Amino acid sequence: MNPLPLIAPNPPRASLLGAAFARVEASGIYSNHGPEARAFEAEATTHLFAGRGASLAVANATLGLMIAIREAAGLRHRAGAQALMPALTFAATAQAAEWAGLQPLIVDVDPDDWAMAAAEEERMLRERPGRIAVIVPYATFGNAIDLHRYAWLRQRYGVGVVIDAAASLGTLDDCGVGFGADAPFAVVYSMHATKTFAVAEGGLIHSGDADLIERLRAMTNFGFTGARSATLPGINAKLPEVLAVMAREKLSGFDAVCDNRAVVEQAYRDALQGSALQSVAGRRRAMQFMPVLLPESLAPQRDAVVGALAADGIGCGTYFSPHLGQQPWLREVGDCQPTPSADAIAARMLSLPITDAMTSADARRAAAALDSVCAALTDIARIPARVQATPAxxxxxxxxxxxxxxxxxxxxxxxxxxxxxxxxxxxxxxxxxxxxxxxxxxxxxxxxxxxxxxxxxxxxxxxxxxxxxxxxxxxxxxxxxxxxxxxxxxxxxxxxxxxxxxxxxxxxxxxxxxxxxxxxxxxxxxxxxxxxxxxxxxxxxxxxxxxxxxxxxxxxxQPLDRLTAQRIAGAPLVELAGERLMQSDAVLTLGGFAQIADILSRKRAPKIAVIGGSTSALTSVALLLKGQPALPLGAGAITLLHRRPLRPFYHSVEAAQAEGFTDFSPDDICPVSGFVYRLAGFRLEARDLVLRMLGIDGRAPDPRVALHRITGDEDAEARAIVRDADLVVAALGYRxxxxxxxxxxxxxxxxxxxxxxxxxxxxxxxxxxxxxxxxxxxxxxxxxxxxxxxxxxxxxxxxxxxxxxxxxxxxxxxxxxxxxxxxxxxxxx
Known part of the structure; x- marks a missing residue:
């Protein structure tokens, strides 16, 4: 039998486009929104979106996402702003948001349609007012997600919206119109060679808002809106004329390509009725491949399933596994919320082939092969072990x-x-x-x-x-x-x-x-x-x-239950601080300062109490002082409340004495190294702050910081500092x-x-x-x-x-x- 590759790129044949390429040569225009790119945009709007709205061709979909996200988030969004997106999507979604200056905020997906979970979207928007700058839903695997709901969310929460529709060029909504035709925000599609709308490379941005498309057009050309002078943030994201020629050619007969893929999809659905499939919407989806979930019991044997299908000539993949929340870079820089549904879906995901050349019979063959492999592996799992091996x-x-x-x-x-x-x-x-x-x-x-x-x-x-x-x-x-x-x-x-x-x-x-x-x-x-x-x-x-x-x-x-038992100057901390209380770990992680800026945004002269004498307490103070955009901190705006004396580290007794620091005894000197306060002393940035606050060697204290050493349970001043603060940071160490x-x-x-x-x-x-x-x-x-x-x-x-x-x-x-x-x-x- 003929092999069924997972993806068989089918862009227009460049060898047959000689006359069109000659036309580009004759024009002398190879980029810069030239006549071929403009013609493709107009033709795409007519043929793919029923003549509604406007389209913009870009060099690739990731660049399209970058400029669309940047525009939707606000051209001067605040530092630490976030882009809300689902776990089950391609890395480019998060990469584009990060390049646009936003922290990816990754949440769970719906267990049925595998798109971003509506409840999670609204929970995040409620809990983080002003911090989420843009929502970036993914039209999962070409599905026609509900764009009317995102228009409502944009209005309700004042948040930007960009739709990642990388695999959706050719998808029809429930009305039979191209998905995204009337969207009031940017919808970004891919024209990569592996997509259904296969060109060598490229992307398309569409919106029902023609003015938005023109702003994005300027951003793709270095932010130039008239003369060669940048008035907007910009980048070079223009589609070259040669690729525009290929994109125009791809439009010819594209409906037939999508219709055939829809027939193959339906054949899969008929043949896989006992399998877990994505719940879909829309009259037609521009399927790039057929996603299906393995039985839960076979998820640990997915590699074996893939290998068995490959041996039968059937290619398959595992999009998207690992999902965004499981990828190391995103776990480091992103804000990854719990994603139990995405975890379960990604663990079972299998992608079966859909190509331009496939037929319904091919889909039935692939489905039958999958059923056979799963049945065989299930039977093997049911064979009882005759001998229970002793674990090593x-x-x-x-x-x-x-x-x-x-x-x-x-x-x-x-x-x-x-x-x-x-x-x-x-x-x-x-x-x-x-x-x-x-x-x-x-x-x-x-x-x-x-x-x-x-x-x-x-x-x-x-x-x-x-x-x-x-x-x-x-x-x-x-x-x-x-x-x-x-x-x-x-x-x-x-x-x-x-x-x-x-x-x-x-x-x-x-x-x-x-x-x-x-x-x-x-x-x-x-x-x-x-x-x-x-x-x-x-x-x-x-x-x-x-x-x-x-x-x-x-x-x-830093367990939350520890705070309930914590007392400051004899009074319960949670009663003194109430909802103004944050733990230092939340302050110091990426995005923590932005959260503080949001909390204090309506305070003209905020007061902050930092409780603790640890390195995390001093580091929290340093972050509050130098964070950008700067907080409006006046004299004594930050008070550090501590019990033990603040001690700087010195490499030797002589170094301490040279700066006039003599507040130590022989018991404070390490007998092995000769260091003063080797263990108890602050180092580097925290040490620098302590030296300034103590005025060591003539250093000038930062007027924005005050020290208060708690004297005991009767310290009414300490209680008042905490009670009157606009923000209380508990830096009480770790368990x-x-x-x-x-x-x-x-x-x-x-x-x-x-x-x-x-x-x-x-x-x-x-x-x-x-x-x-x-x-x-x-x-x-x-x-x-x-x-x-x-x-x-x-x-x-x-x-x-x-x-x-x-x-x-x-x-x-x-x-x-x-x-x-x-x-x-x-x-x-």
């Missing part, structure tokens, strides 16, 4: 592959131990990639130097890792070598790249890296092992793995996310961390509520509660916990590595 026992499982979890691997490289350490190791990470965690999502600078981050890769024993020092990710961090820290958005790519190289080393030496998985809990077995239950996020499938030792590196968070642990009897183990105590002891061992270490369980990372001691250094006066990537990648990480390897040696003996 891993020497170690690291739960959490973020900066702390991969720091263990980096620590092992420092002594050439990673090949040995990796043998049988299992690393479990929720994200699709290891290494980055959430660090790159913070809109602040680090409290570590560029050199600290680079020390993990510079001269590393593994050449693939050492090469990152001079790679683009390493050079981006090195560019901040003389600055007060590194922007964490620059650190994220280096951490991810390092994590991926470390993961490769682990795999090469017999270890396993399970990305897209989460650990639900661990239970102690009678033979002294840990039985860990893992869940695969894409389909919810669970599995249990045995390990001799366990490292919990799941990071920290470990942890992992539920159970004993041999299956009952939950009571842990010290559950009662607010440190999660680990001085050897990084997880501590029970009774103060005794939990056997073979270790912890590392943010909020673990580790305090350096002995050869690790630190001042005797230090109270609290010490966190830092350098510590994790060196002495602290090696402390765990040594214990795990020693245990493995004992087990082998």
């Amino acid at each position: 026992v891993a020497p170690l499982m690291i739960v959490g592959g973020g900066p702390a979890g991969t720091a263990l691997l980096t620590a092992a490289t420092k002594r050439g131990l990673l090949p040995e350490f990796a043998r049988g190791l299992i690393v479990v990470e929720r994200d699709p990639h290891v290494g980055g965690g959430r660090l790159g999502r913070y809109a602040i600078t680090s409290d570590s130097t560029a050199q600290t981050f680079l020390s993990a890769v510079k001269d590393n024993a593994h050449p693939s890792i050492a090469a990152l020092h001079d790679a683009p990710e390493g050079r981006a961090v090195a560019a901040h070598a003389d600055a007060l820290g590194v922007p964490l958005v620059e650190v994220g790519p280096l951490l991810r790249a390092t994590g991926e190289r470390l993961a490769d080393v682990v795999r090469d030496h017999g270890g396993t890296v399970l990305t897209g998985h989460e650990a639900l809990g661990a239970e102690r077995t009678t033979d002294g092992l840990w039985r860990v239950t893992l869940r695969r996020l894409r389909d919810g499938a669970t599995v249990q793995r045995l390990t001799r030792a366990l490292v919990i590196a799941t990071g920290g968070h 470990p996310i942890g992992l539920p642990l159970s004993g041999i009897d299956g009952r939950p183990l009571a842990l010290a961390a559950d009662e607010g105590a440190p999660m680990v002891d001085r050897h990084c061992r997880v501590v029970g509520a009774d103060g005794q270490p939990v056997p073979d369980a270790y912890g590392i990372g943010l909020a673990a509660g580790f305090v350096p001691w002995g050869a690790l250094g630190g001042e005797a006066s230090f109270v609290g916990q010490a966190n830092g990537l350098w510590l994790w990648q060196n002495d602290v990480g090696l402390m765990i590595v040594d214990q795990v390897l020693a245990q493995a040696a004992r087990a082998a003996a």
